[in-house]
Structure formats: C-alpha cells, structure tokens
Amino acid sequence: MxxxxxxxxxxxxxxxxxxxxxxxxxxxxxxxxxxxxxxxxxxxxxxxxxxxxxxxxxxxxxxxxxxxxxxxxxxxxxxxxxxxxxxxxxxxxxxxxxxxxxxxxxxxxxxxxxxxxxxxxxxxxxxxxxxxxxRFDASYRDAYNKIQQGAIGSPFMVYSQTCDQYDPDGFFVKFAATSGGIFLDCSVHDIDLARWLLGNPQAVRVYASGTTAIHQDLQQFRDVDNGVAICEFDNGRIATFYASRTMPHGHDTMTEITGTAGRLTVGSNPRRNRVEIADAHGVRNECLPSFFERFEDAFLTxxxxxxxxxxxxxxLELTLDDATEATRIGIALRESLLSKQPVLL
Ligand code: NAI
The missing domain is CATH 3.40.50.720 (NAD(P)-binding Rossmann-like Domain)
Structure with missing residues (x-):
C-alpha cells in the first residue's frame, strides 16, 4: 500500500x-x-x-x-x-x-x-x-502476503482470539444491551480475518458456546464474558474463535494460521514493547492495555x-459483501450460543 x-x-x-x-x-x-x-x-x-x-x-x-x-x-x-x-x-x-x-x-x-x-x-x-x-495492521498484512506467496502451503485452519483486559467498571455490561453480544462485537474481527486469510469463503455451519466467568450481570442480556466457536467454510477450511472480557494481563489479540507446509502466528505475546523484566519472579514483559494501543497504527492506515x-x-479490497458475511456468521454464532445447537447457514 x-x-x-x-x-x-x-x-x-x-x-x-x-x-x-x-x-x-x-x-x-x-x-x-x-x-x-x-x-x-x-x-x-x-x-x-x-x-x-x-x-x-x-x-x-x-x-x-x-x-x-x-x-x-x-x-x-x-x-x-x-x-x-x-x-x-x-x-x-x-x-x-x-x-x-x-x-x-x-x-x-x-x-x-x-x-x-x-x-x-x-x-x-x-x-x-x-x-x-x-486487515490494516502491518503484522496481519505481512502474514496475508506470506500466505499469498505460498509460505505455509495451502492454509486450512485459523485460530483467532480477541481478548479484552478485565474492566472492573463493566463498561461493556451496559454496552451489551446494544452490542449484539460478544461474537458480533468482538469475534466479528476474527471472523473477517479468518475469511480474508482463508480465501474469502462463506460459512456453512457453526457451533458456539460460552460462560460468564466474572460478569454475571451479562446474563440479563443473554451474553457471556468468554465465548468459543467453531466455523466450517464452504471451501472445506475451518476456523475457531475465542473472545473474552476477563483477561487479567491486558488486551490479548492473536491469530494462528495453519497450512499444509507451515504455520504463522500473529501476536502470540501481547507485549507492550521490547522491554523484558528479569527479577525474583522470573522473566516477563508488560502487556498492551487495550485494542487501541494494539491497533493504533492500523487505525491510521x-x-x-x-x-x-x-x-x-x-x-477497495474490503467490500460490503465481506462485512455482510461477517454479520451473517456473527448472528449464527449468537444463535448457536443461545440454542446450544450447531447452526447451518
Ligand atoms: P461510544 O458509545 O463511546 O460512542 C458513540 C458515539 O455516537 C457518541 O459520541 C454518541 O454521542 C454518538 N451518537 C449516539 N447517537 C447518535 C446519533 N443519533 N447521531 C450522531 N451521533 C450519535 O461507542 P464506541 O465505543 O466509540 O463505538 C462506536 C462504534 O465503533 C461501534 O459500532 C463499535 O462497534 C465500533 N468500535 C470499533 C472498534 C474497532 O476495533 N474497530 C473498537 C471499538 C468500537
């Protein structure tokens, strides 16, 4: 670009x-x-x-x-x-x-x-x-380009997670009334990424589950604070998603793409910067607090x-059809969460 x-x-x-x-x-x-x-x-x-x-x-x-x-x-x-x-x-x-x-x-x-x-x-x-x-983050774009160049052979599976830092104010509990729930609000990013990285397939079947680990108030909105999902696509590829509102350490977005000849991982350590702290507790790094710090450059790009x-x-590469398919899958995940059944699309 x-x-x-x-x-x-x-x-x-x-x-x-x-x-x-x-x-x-x-x-x-x-x-x-x-x-x-x-x-x-x-x-x-x-x-x-x-x-x-x-x-x-x-x-x-x-x-x-x-x-x-x-x-x-x-x-x-x-x-x-x-x-x-x-x-x-x-x-x-x-x-x-x-x-x-x-x-x-x-x-x-x-x-x-x-x-x-x-x-x-x-x-x-x-x-x-x-x-x-x-899609506009430099690391995700690099992974996409590598896949296009055949670096991992034929990509067949994506694992992608959007995990927000635990917020004791529970801002998103109020937000849950209008957000559409954790999958349409958070996993919609992972859904779009998975389709982009797997050749823009359409979903054929999904299954979702979840739990309220901390924010019990979410139950009044029939939402969860930790949700997982499996999505099968029409080109035979598959994706799994995880969304969370309860991470103690920071905003933890990561994605793994597995192909026939290798695997790419984006963001496996949500590190704040390149500083490592070594002390009596071991060796560690601080983490990014929110999506905005993680994607600050991408928001500009x-x-x-x-x-x-x-x-x-x-x-534009990113189309309204892509956005519609992300919503279609997000709605199906919510349906599956509520019905506890797989949903055919
Ligand atoms: P917010 O509640 O903080 O802001 C909403 C804004 O809309 C407020 O300024 C409010 O005054 C204004 N507003 C409400 N009704 C209006 C009307 N009738 N006409 C004009 N303005 C009106 O919400 P937030 O968190 O900024 O989210 C906004 C959108 O951004 C949502 O769709 C959300 O899904 C999306 N979002 C996307 C993220 C990403 O990673 N790309 C991250 C966070 C939010």
Missing part, C-alpha cells in the same frame, strides 16, 4: 460520533491523515461537540446528522456511532452523495446489511468501507487507505 501524493483535492470529511473511538478517528483525520481534513463533527451531546471545537478546532459542529449531511462541500462521512444506527446512517449518507467510512460491524441485522448493499449499488461512484481494522482510494478512484 502506498500513499504517495496526488493532485486530487483534499477530501472534506465530517465525523459522526465522538465517543470512545470517534475521538481517535477525529484526531487522526484532523492531524495525521494526508489528503483529508476534518471540516465538521456531529454528536447529540453538547460536551462532545465542545471537545471537538476546543481540542481539534473543528470548524462546523452539528447536533443533528441530517444537518451535517447538508453541510456545503462535504465529500465523506465517518460513522463512529452505536452499531444499531449504522445501516440507516450509511443509506442516508449515500443518498446525500457522500462517501462513507463506518465502524464495524455493519449491522446486527442481515436484512439491514442487504439494504445497505442495495443502496450502495445505486451509487457506484461512492465508496463505502467498514472498519475491519486488523485504514483511514489513509480509504481516503487514498477515493482520491485515486481505486477499488
């Missing part, structure tokens, strides 16, 4: 949602992404708009999404809003003639995914990308790729 300069005009972007992740995207868009500038921000919360004005000097602030879409000269929107809002907000943006970057997952509902795809097909000149950030694709009129 290269982001060399182009004579295309700077992309004028409006961001929608300035919460946990929206602020990070806003900072990147305002200060670190070549070829884009943040001209407007939207949030229903006055304090978030004040933050955008005071911290980033975003010139135009809107409490209402439709007002942002009507902003004169806006080229693209970044949707970093609750997942339940994604489908309708994407459709509105396309109808207003804007390119769209939207955070994952595309939706928790398959019919909504299809409505988005149908609308996008009516606007082929507009780009839509869902933020499956891991994914936005640069999106901006570059618009300015250079290039095709």
């Amino acid at each position: 290269s982001y060399s300069s182009t004579h295309a005009p700077t992309l004028r972007v409006g961001i929608v949602g300035l919460g946990r992740l929206g602020r990070r995207h806003a900072e990147n868009l305002m200060t670190r992404v070549a070829g884009a500038t943040l001209v407007a921000a939207c949030s229903p919360l006055p304090a978030e708009l004040e933050w955008a004005r005071d911290t980033l000097q975003v010139p135009h602030l809107y409490a209402d999404y439709e007002a942002l879409l009507a902003h004169d000269g806006l080229d693209a929107v970044f949707l970093v809003t609750p997942t339940s809002l994604h489908p309708q907000q994407i459709i509105q943006a396309l109808q207003a003639g804007k390119h769209v970057f939207c955070e994952k997952p595309l939706s928790l509902d398959l019919e909504d995914c299809r409505r988005v795809s149908a609308e996008a097909a009516r606007h082929p000149q507009l780009k839509v990308m869902i933020g499956f950030v891991r 994914e936005v640069s790729v999106f901006v570059d694709a618009i300015r250079r009129e290039q095709k």
Whole structure:
C-alpha cells in the first residue's frame, strides 16, 4: 500500500460520533491523515461537540446528522456511532452523495446489511468501507502476503482470539444491551480475518458456546464474558474463535494460521514493547492495555487507505459483501450460543 501524493483535492470529511473511538478517528483525520481534513463533527451531546471545537478546532459542529449531511462541500462521512444506527446512517449518507467510512460491524441485522448493499449499488461512484481494522495492521498484512506467496502451503485452519483486559467498571455490561453480544462485537474481527486469510469463503455451519466467568450481570442480556466457536467454510477450511472480557494481563489479540507446509502466528505475546523484566519472579514483559494501543497504527492506515482510494478512484479490497458475511456468521454464532445447537447457514 502506498500513499504517495496526488493532485486530487483534499477530501472534506465530517465525523459522526465522538465517543470512545470517534475521538481517535477525529484526531487522526484532523492531524495525521494526508489528503483529508476534518471540516465538521456531529454528536447529540453538547460536551462532545465542545471537545471537538476546543481540542481539534473543528470548524462546523452539528447536533443533528441530517444537518451535517447538508453541510456545503462535504465529500465523506465517518460513522463512529452505536452499531444499531449504522445501516440507516450509511443509506442516508449515500443518498446525500457522500462517501462513507463506518465502524464495524455493519449491522446486527442481515436484512439491514442487504439494504445497505442495495443502496450502495445505486451509487457506484461512492465508496463505502467498514472498519475491519486488523486487515490494516502491518503484522496481519505481512502474514496475508506470506500466505499469498505460498509460505505455509495451502492454509486450512485459523485460530483467532480477541481478548479484552478485565474492566472492573463493566463498561461493556451496559454496552451489551446494544452490542449484539460478544461474537458480533468482538469475534466479528476474527471472523473477517479468518475469511480474508482463508480465501474469502462463506460459512456453512457453526457451533458456539460460552460462560460468564466474572460478569454475571451479562446474563440479563443473554451474553457471556468468554465465548468459543467453531466455523466450517464452504471451501472445506475451518476456523475457531475465542473472545473474552476477563483477561487479567491486558488486551490479548492473536491469530494462528495453519497450512499444509507451515504455520504463522500473529501476536502470540501481547507485549507492550521490547522491554523484558528479569527479577525474583522470573522473566516477563508488560502487556498492551487495550485494542487501541494494539491497533493504533492500523487505525491510521485504514483511514489513509480509504481516503487514498477515493482520491485515486481505486477499488477497495474490503467490500460490503465481506462485512455482510461477517454479520451473517456473527448472528449464527449468537444463535448457536443461545440454542446450544450447531447452526447451518
Ligand atoms: P461510544 O458509545 O463511546 O460512542 C458513540 C458515539 O455516537 C457518541 O459520541 C454518541 O454521542 C454518538 N451518537 C449516539 N447517537 C447518535 C446519533 N443519533 N447521531 C450522531 N451521533 C450519535 O461507542 P464506541 O465505543 O466509540 O463505538 C462506536 C462504534 O465503533 C461501534 O459500532 C463499535 O462497534 C465500533 N468500535 C470499533 C472498534 C474497532 O476495533 N474497530 C473498537 C471499538 C468500537
């Protein structure tokens, strides 16, 4: 991927949602992404708009999404809003003639995914990308390239985990009401990775299970804090997923791809940096606290790729079909968790 300069005009972007992740995207868009500038921000919360004005000097602030879409000269929107809002907000943006970057997952509902795809097909000149950030991480990209070059022969199995550090505040317990559950919220990243690394297959059968090891409150949302799953694909390849909210040591995302001639592992030690501590307890390293530190560079790269694709009129590798398939599999995992039965797709 290269982001060399182009004579295309700077992309004028409006961001929608300035919460946990929206602020990070806003900072990147305002200060670190070549070829884009943040001209407007939207949030229903006055304090978030004040933050955008005071911290980033975003010139135009809107409490209402439709007002942002009507902003004169806006080229693209970044949707970093609750997942339940994604489908309708994407459709509105396309109808207003804007390119769209939207955070994952595309939706928790398959019919909504299809409505988005149908609308996008009516606007082929507009780009839509869902933020499956891991594809833009340098280590995952290197593993992908190695697989393409045949380094592990034919890849047939992926193990991938997304394990968050234990948070005594239980933020995600409240979040569970709208997140779609642990598989659609966390494993959706691993699902997308597995398909990408195994040649974009479709799932044919899944089985999921889980437990509430610490956060018993999750049971009211029929969710778990540790979930495991098996996914069989139509090309005969298989994947296993593990998602957790209870890691004591830090954010622990890792993936292993096994092929006929070898194995690649990404992130087996979620180390904070290259410092090792040797003392009376042994030899160890500190770990990264959250997904953001782990994927900080990838969050920047994914936005640069999106901006570059618009300015250079290039095709995006990551498609709405990929995002729809990730949701389809995520929904099936949740169904399997609740029914305790395998689900055929
Ligand atoms: P958050 O709750 O911290 O932020 C949501 C934001 O949306 C808030 O600023 C809120 O004011 C705003 N909002 C709510 N209703 C709105 C409306 N009608 N119009 C405009 N803005 C509205 O949530 P968080 O954690 O930032 O997540 C946002 C999205 O990002 C979710 O879809 C989540 O799945 C995704 N996400 C992706 C991650 C990744 O690894 N790629 C990591 C964390 C979140």
